[in-house]
Amino acid sequence: MGTLLNSLTTELRRGTLTLAVLSQLQTPQYGYFLVQLLENSGIAIDQSTLYPLLRRLEKQELVTSIWDTTESRPRKYYVLSEYGMDIFLQLKKEWLKNSKELYGLLKGEEDDGSD
Template identity: 55%
Template sequence: MTLDDEIVSGHLQELRRGTVVVACLATLRTPGYGYALLETLGRAGFGVDANTLYPLLRRLEKQGLLTSEWNTDESRPRKFYRTSAAGEAVLTTLRADWHALDAAISDLG
């Protein structure tokens, strides 16, 4: 990897970090568990590591943006997450700001 590749890679990682929050809040409008979310995000182009995703889910839950419940119907209990009403409000705000930023960047040339 060249120096230019390293620089671009670092900036791309920084850019994507915030978008994972938006992607999680949008995806978890339908309840899901961590591993399935990892797969869904990966298919959508958000290559996020489990060591990054699970702490993020806990942080969003602590902030009240996600709710969770344990499903013990199967042999292995799974924690399902869902976007809360507060999470929906934050998602709406983040998406609006994303679109405004995209338009502003496009206007710059």
């Protein structure tokens, strides 16, 4: 049962991580700081998950990146493209709608019918 639960949890989490990352890229962020931002919001993500996700989002043209070499240590900053912002807003709307519907179903499971 443990492996099935882990697999289903990972599947459930995958989409939420994409939305979480997109939500934080309305302003330019670099990888390590993005990990911290997400963790401060209670969303654990390690760099081995984040960087492949950022590369995929960039390949899908949702995110653009730029190197900042003004500091002693160069950093690659990621930010939503215009297309990425449109997609993010649509995904956000869909997520909120689905969450509300799912919450209604799951809340119903907890009710004992004596309301």
